[in-house]
Amino acid sequence: MADTARQMGVDPLPDNQYYVLHVNGAPHEVGDAWIGESLLYVLRERLGLTGSKGACEQGECGSCSVMVDGELVCSCLVLAASAIGQEIVTVEGIASPGRPSDVQQAFVDCGAVQCGFCTPGLIMAAHALLDRNPQPTDTEIREELSGNICRCTGYGRIIEAVQQVAVARSQR
């Protein structure tokens, strides 16, 4: 990559440049990476965490949603190297290993999953919503999750899944 960059007149990173990202509670080394790589690209292609999806590359669809230091962000809009030292949580780390979270289970039970491409992003956004606002109204759900585009479901079953989790959590 460095030779390529020099030929193209772009300042390269040294080939052996590497940095560490903290993802799902563990440090991950990233080596020999082009500085222009987004957090989404590094998660998927260098760390093997393909749960986060890319569908628009400009923060419109929410498929790549992850938590960075507790904030829901579109990982396609974040440079990976800018997330050094921050706590990153992806869909692979949102629940206890091997067991789906209540939100994940509700999505399956309520029919909120069809093709499933938007689903990881919506799982992250729904967790963020319910953690911040445990009893959202219908309008609050619609507004809070309107940054996540689903092309299959028409959203009805997704809203139902979120409502079901809110009710179940309130009865715990």
Add this chain to the structure above:
Amino acid sequence: MSTVTREGIREGTVRGRLGDSPPRPDGIAKVQGSFAFSGDLSSEGVLWGATLRSPHPYARIVRIDVTPAWKIDGVAAIVTASDVPGKSTYGLISSDQPVFASDVVRYVGEPIAAVAADHPETCRRALAAIVVEYEVLPALTDPERAIDGSHPPIHPDGNIIRRQRIVTGDQSLVGEVVVEGTYEVGMQDQAFLGLEAALALPDPGGAGVELFIATQWLHEDRAQIAACLGLAPDKVRLTLGGVGGAFGAREDISLQVHTCLLALRTGRAVRMAYSREESFVGHVHRHPAKIWMRHHATAQGRLQRVEARVVLDGGAYASTSSAVLINAVTHTQGPYKCVNATVDGYAVRSNNLPCGAMRGFGVVQACFAHEGQMDKLAAACGLDPVEIRLLNAMETGDSLITGQVIENVAPVAECIRVTSELPLPDTPVGGLDGDPMHLPGGAGLTADASHIRRGIGWGVSIKNLMYSEGFDDYSTARCRLVDGVASLKFATSEVGQGFVVLAQQIARTVLGVDDVVLEPIDTTIGSAGSTSASRQTWMSGGAVDGACRLVRERLFEHVGARYGVEPVRLAIDDRDVVDTLGSLRVSVAEAGAGTVFEETFEHHHRPTEELDENGHGNCHTAFAFVAHRAVVDVDPDLGLVKVVQIATAQDVGVALNPMSVTGQIEGGIAQGLGLALMEEIVLTDGHVRNASFTDYLLPTMLDMPPVVAAMVEHPDPMAPLGAKGVGEPPCISSTPAIVAAIRDAIGKDLHRVPVRPADICL
């Protein structure tokens, strides 16, 4: 990244038979992010592929120089038209589209070359380094110029892809009431979320190739790929990569041949993945349409004759345009009785983006026009929208204007009545409790809430199911039963619709088993046909049902011999084989212990025929019907619309999985809403102006209203499981219902979708 495995989806012990709504077997993997979509697949030492595309709608290629790209470190292959070893063109119906353009480019985005390199960024730089010199030609972008012959042919096959007339009955009849209008439909994008992506693995020595691909029809892809690669079909093996939605956009070849070609050229695994911008030019779209209609009726509102002229812009290559045209012209009467017709339809070539399949496939365009006409007719006859539709509602035994008799269950009037009885929204005009989120335009600087006007509108439609005009789009399935565990094998593309759960439900119901293993979806079994045309529940459902029934016959023969009972007396009751005339009861697992039962079944639908020159013939296989009622709030000052509610009753035959049917109804309505109000690929002189999700607007959760849905269930005797396809109808008449509601609110004649703010307030 996910590594490719050969394991199918394993099912646990969940019970779920036909009529239940068990969770889908891929659901947990999808919510956990571990489900492998085609773009998630990789392999050791993989290269990335990328495509160089035309910046011009129409130009002659004077020179291509790829040598500058070879100077970039990390480039492993560069291929152009001269590197295609087999057939230089491909296409679904006519093979008119080049794998790579060599002499002429016919649309913005047409592939010219492809590269393989070590990193996506290297690919981008390599593409930028390739020099292509063009002689720009005057582009054909007005479909009427293709029809009137005023533009020279832009393709050796000419500028008219197909013309079809329908001439039926009295050609001079003039009704006591005559209404006419011209209706336009913009170019809609399927906008699946999972972008085009594939992984190709070459065989040693280039003898063959394996492709993991998100597609709607593995076997059709294989035939086209093999021909272009100059390989025998059995040297090209396809496995379905996880599909992130389809909606018609994966019927045509996009990156399949390019990915295989790069893998064979380099002898290495190659991945290709389109960006969103590239995807907008990388697959076909819904045809933009201009439709003129004139309806003749008695003074009482009984429809007597339909005249129509239909023009579909097919763009640069034929794709499925000829079949889309047939759907459009044969559905011009809508779900209404009509015996006289004069219809003329054209699908034409232009230098706009190629168009082909999208959910609704020609019927969306026709329906927007005929439903606008029915409202005009109602107004002219002093009827309301429901009365005019009930008066003319088609029934079983009625004929289409092609002469084809509707033999399916046809509960058009019932769909309308049931919809009309569904509750209207209790939300007051302009929203609840003054919450600005419920206003058209949301909480921004919208107009005074007191200006908001509410309207109610109707749309009703008929949709053909399965393929038409003599095509035998059969499906194949294999069932194996071992020790009470069934496994199913089919090549049916699961694109999100939920065939994987339906297949398990069928096996559980027929065989009395809990565990149903789904084997990988690939080309090692016969074709399943396309996941298109609302056909897989009927066709692949029929194939799985048939295979399971054959296995059950073998099981009964086995049990009969073992216990000395005539097999005909045996039946499945829960998990057991029982003697219906005696006391024998033995579990399916025990009854067949140690024996392997395996059967393969092909389901074929009844034959159809081509239309003759007058548009007569039994060209379609079967039909489904649906009614939609829309309630909207309109801000007439700013031209903004809030859809408050959609009510619908749909003819589903039988709801085999009610949760899946609900998902299809709600999801289809969202796409219908998108076409009504938001979604259009804007082209200027053949150039796309909004190839991104920032500029091409899709309905979000705030745009979608609550849907009140009823399923009208009358098992169709022609359908193998009594169930009709349910995917397409929801997105067909929801669009005209919303537009009719806006007309009702503001009293203005709207005749184009998507309805733009200026159409409302200027």
